[in-house]
Structures are given as C-alpha cells and as structure tokens.
Amino acid sequence: MSMTMNGTQLPDLTDPHTFVPGVPHEGFARIRELPGLHWQPTEVGTANGGFWAVTRFADILEVESNPALFSSQPGSAWPMSNLPIDPVLNPAYNNLMFMDPPRHSSVRRVAAAAFGPRVVKNFDPWVREIVVEILDHIETLTEFDYVLEVARTIPSYVIARVQGVPREDRQWIVDQTLAAFEGQNAGDLGVVTKVLEDTFTYYREKLVPGKLKNPEDDMTSVLIHAAERGEITEAEAYDFLNLLQAAGFETTHTLIGQSMRLILEDPDIADKTYRGIRELGADKVTEELLRIITPAMFMSRTATADTELAGQTIRKGDLLNLYFIAANRDPAVFDRPDEFDPWRTETASLTFGSGAHRCIGNALAKLELRILFEEMARRDFRLTLNGTPERGWSTFINQIRSLPVAHVDGRAA
Template sequence: MSTTAQALLPDLADPASFQDAVPFGAFDYMRSQPGFYWQDASIGVANGGFWAVTRFQDILDIEARPDLFSSVPGAAWPGTNLPADPQLNPTIDLLMHMDPPRHSSVRRVAAKAFGPRVVKNFDPWVREIVVETLDRIGTLTSFDYITEVAQVVPALVIAQIQGVPREQRQWIVDRTLDAFAAQGTGDLAQTAEAIEKTMAYYREELIPLKLREPQDDMTTVIAHAIERGDVTIGEGHSFLNLLQGAGFETTHTLIGQSMRMLLEDPEVAERTVRGIDELGPDKVVDEFLRIITPAMFMSRTASEDTVVGGQEVRKNDLLNLYFIAANRDETVFDRPDEFDPWRTETASLTFGSGTHRCIGNALAKLELRILFEEMSKRGFSLRLDGEPQRGRSVFINQIRSLPVAWA
C-alpha cells in the first residue's frame, strides 16, 4: 500500500473515526489489497498494532482455527493482550475469552437456554414487554426512540431471562451503558470498574437470592451449575455479565439503527414493509442484521507465526475481525451496500462463526421481529424530529439518540 493511500485511511484505533459514520469506503479499499491492513495502536497489543481483517473467507478461516488464533488474551480490542493469570486478568473466566475445550464445556451449560426451539417459547412474554413499551410511547408527542424503545425492550428482556427483580433492572442497564461507553473510548480502568460493579451484584445479591428462591430463569440455572461443579464461580458470574452486556447492547443497537434507516431512507422503508408482506419478518430482520452489524469486530491473537489470507502473521499479533466489513464483501454479496431482503446470500457474519458464534442470535431476531409486528398492527408511523447522534465507539455500531415524533 502506498504511503499516500495509507495516509488517507482512518485510524481504526480512534473512536473519532467512527463518530460520523462507519468508514465503509476504507474497508472496501482494505479488502481490495493483498493481505491485511496494519493499524498502529498503543494499547491492548503486544506488537505495536493490529491487523484489520476485512474479507469474509479470511474471517471464516481464522475463526475455524482457535488453536492458531486464540480468544484467551482477549476477545475485543482494546481489552486484549491480557495476561493468562486470574490474579492479573479479571476477565479470565469470561466465555468470550476462552478456547476449546474449556470454552465448549462452559458454553454447553448456557446454550441449552438459547436454542431456536427454546427461544421460540419466549414469544408471549417478550411480546408483553414490546406491547407495554409501545403503549407507553403511544401517549407521548415526541421522544427519543433510543431511550424509550431501543434500550427498554432488550433491557427488560435480558433482565427477565436473568431473573433480575424489576426495581434493580435500570441499575444493571446503567452499568452496562457505562462499560460500553468506557470501552468505546479505550478507558480500560473505567470499563473494569463498571464490570466489577455488575459482577459484585451477581456475586453478592442475585445468585444468593436464586439459591434461596429458585425460579425459572438463567441465574437459577447458573447458580445450580456452580453448586454441581459444572462451572466455576468465576465462570458463572462472568457468563451472567456477558449475557447482560452482549444481549443488551447489540440488540439495542439493532433496534435503534434499523429505525434510523427506516426514517432516513424511503427505499429502505418501502422494502421493509413490502418484504414483511411478501417474505415475512424473518428475512427482513436478517437483512437489517447484515447491513447494521451491531458488534463491528471481534479479536483473536496468533499463538504462533503463521500465514493466513496471504498475510504473514507473527506470534502474539492481534487480528481484529471486522464483521461489519466482511458483511459487505462484494465477492460474497451481490450489491452489498444495498438493503435487499430478497437477496439469496443469507449467511452473514453478524454473530460471528465457529465455536464463538453468538448463542443469543435467535433472541435478538425474535425481539426485532416482534417489534416490527406490533408496530405494524398499530399502524405506527414516525418521523425524525432532530438529528440522530451516533455513539463514540470503535467496537459497537452505536446510535445514542434518535429524536422522533408521530408522522
């Protein structure tokens, strides 16, 4: 790559590069070049930066080899290059920071609760949450769609799955927002502080409550798994924290960004309505997931010198797998920048692939599908009532404010 071309590309380590929009043009250029793009970085790395992996097949190849490309040193930059020592690394028990076989045994405990067949049974109570939310905004003249809908629905859904008492749910949501805001700016100390507050709640309050008063929720399942020795205390607490963070933030982004697209682009709105009518909501939801890609990347660390995607990679090199770029790979998707629920290429990397493919993907789809269905029943029609505001994050394709009014 020429020095001139490289100088024109954004700094992928700087949240400001994602403040106004995702740099899709830069990702397109990176995909067109041989090997991977090297981004200098001063934190979270062992070798002075990270490789930006932007092609679909390269990401599949890397995620298929956890023996060569490990999650243990950290799964999302800049929370990477972490020591494999429980005393020095508070995230060591996080499912995202494990490789097989340990990853497989811990994931097995939780995965039973999130299979498509199980999640299908969530429909009635998730629908109740959506209906309650839509009834409330129906009384408002104008409002922020993010704070009144996009945050509320997934927060209440995850809290119910965990069995968090209603009066404590907003506190949990606030800590999750704190952690993602700190992570997006690279403030690892604030990120760790927000996570530890949540972990202390699970450790000191919620799990003891479920052991005294078991209920049909995920925390009860985890608490009993800890008692049986199926998972360690740290693994159980960390899974609950992961469920809250991943289940809330990515779905919150999906709900908010999909509405922004509907309000800003009449063609997207028309294709959404027609797509739901002709195809049903699932295909439409899948296309929103592809084109939005809430979690823009995940990270892997090379465990030895190797070559992948035509690129020589050194031991301890960090690779950021940009799902958001690969989901617009023109060798995989026809007209990749176009919103098209009728497309035949349906396998996206929104939820990753391989052993770390997100176990909550069916739940995220269910929430947006029900939201579309219930808004359609009511004939809800919104318009922008101000300028949408993106989040400041290198990791999540965030939208933090979407002012709307009734059309």
C-alpha cells in the same frame, strides 16, 4: 481520522472520530481490495505495535475456525486485548468471550441448554408483552427519543427477565452495562474492573442467594445450580451473567435503534422493510437489517504462533481484528453488497460471528426485533425524524445514542 498507505487513503480504525459521521464503508472497501492484510498501527492493547484488519469474509471464517492458532484468551475486543492469561491479573479471565476450547465449550454447553433457538422460541409471549407495553406507552407521546424509549428499554427489560433480575434493579443493571462499554471504548481497564466488581457484588449478595433458595425459570438459576453441580465454576457463572447483560443489551439496543434510523432516513429502505414484512415475514427483513447494520463491528483474536493468512505473514502475538461489518459487504459473497434487499438469496452473514464463538444470544436478538416489527406493522405505526440522530463515539459498536422522532399522525395530540 485517516491515514495514507502506499498512496491510498485509509480510515484510522483506532480513532473514534472516524466512526462518528458513520461507518467508513468506502474505507473498508479499499482495505478489502488491498493484497494481504492491512496493518493498523497502535500502541494500545497490542504486543507488536498494531493489529491486522481482517475485512474479507473468507479470511474471517478461516480465523474463527482455528481457535488454537487464533486465540480469544488475551482479549476478544480491542483495546481490551493483550491481557495476561492469568485468572488473577485478567478481570475477564472467566468471561466466555475470552475463552478457547475446551474450557469455552463446557461453559457454553451449560448456557446453550437454556438459551438455544428452540428454547428462545418459547420466549415469544412474554417478549411480546414487553413490546406491547412499550408501544402502548409511546403512543401516548407526541414526540420522544426512540433510543431511550424503545431501543434501550426493550432489551434491558428482556435481558433482566432472562437473568431473573427484579424489576426495581433493571435500570441499575443497564447503567452498569453502559459504564462498562464506555470504559472499554476508552481502553480504561480500571473502569471496566470497577464495574465488574460492583456487578458481581450484586450477583453474590442479592441475585444469586435468592435463586439458590428458590430456583426459577431463568438463566441465573440455571447457571448457579450448574456451578453447584461442578459443571462450571461459580466465577464462570457470574461472568456469563455479566456477558449476557452486556452483549445481550448493547447489540440489540444498537440493532433496534439503527434499524429505525435507516427506515426514517432512507425511503427506499422504509419501503422495502414494510413491503418485506408483508411479503416475506419479519424474519427475512430482520436478517438483512442485521447484515447491513452489524452492531458489533469486530472481534479480536491473537496469533499463538507464527503463521500466514491471506498471503500475509503473521507473527506470534500479533492481534487480528475481524471486521464483521466489512465482511458483511464483501462483494465476493454478496451481490450488490451495499444495497438493502430482504429478497436476496445470500443469507449467511457474520453479524454474530462464526465457529465456536458464534453469538449464543443471536436467536433472542432476532426475536426481539421481529416481534417489534410485527407489532408496529399491526398498529400501522409510522414515525418521522424530529431532530438530528446522534451516533456514539465507538470503534467497536455501530452505536446510536439518540434518535428524536414524532408520530406521523400526531397520536398523542
């Protein structure tokens, strides 16, 4: 769970046990203060026996601004890294996160036309319908698991609606997503490949044929018809659907679950959240929760040539893990970085990355949490812990698997 480097105790960033008690923020702070970059040894998913932990805000911006020098193609998230840049041997070859410009730019352009912030604004009415339906349901319960009933359900319904997935297939899609994340966390390429094959079979045999015959206002229709026009390949369209399914679900699921955990465990955060919604609106509160939580804790890049970063010599083939969760608490950027403060003036964060790979679905994640907070505030919806929260075993996602709660006013009683 930890290692000693030059007399300094540092967390082992390759060990899921390190993250089970919580994110090792003190360890990240020690790494940030070291000169150069911290080398984390591991034989898994690397060409050179380890990876560089990049934890400072400015250093991550520099890496993400130069995709030609720091590539996503060999793998965008360790340990699914050091993969062959080959369409046959690499199961993620057509995944947007595993692309560099200019190929990345063409696929992203098609998706962004149907998924940009101005378009997502129009999602408000039907996302609100989903949230209201879920809140109506849990008001009938005395006690429940917030992750199961709320944090998983909202994004799974929303992403299925964006994709155009029939309601009866939603749970299967969610199960596939969770299985892929388990495989990725374990570094099991076989599991990930099997999940991708099954998911793409579903797209080819059930979802896509219907959209070709009867296009609808959804992402599948947009992508598959773009492929018909030759703007992107069919494989790229399918892979973006899978990316939307995985990233859109897991990130928002974590954000919603961890937000409520913070509110229930910390009275100061609870007070600032409710007061912030009243005084600032839910958007500002959401932005600060995103900074504090940082659902996807890092992304990976591979050096394409010998270079230097932060005074550190980087070899060709070296893997760099960009720890957004550490950079979002960088005191060089944020005043009182460990404090939850929706009123802070430093609003930029790296929760969704930066540069060419800034998360295309960030507006939708923000919309879902904002609407949830607005609807809960409208109902004066208050919960209390009803057991011990369970974190996930993940070096990648700031995961929460279970959050047992009960209504403060015992509504179902």
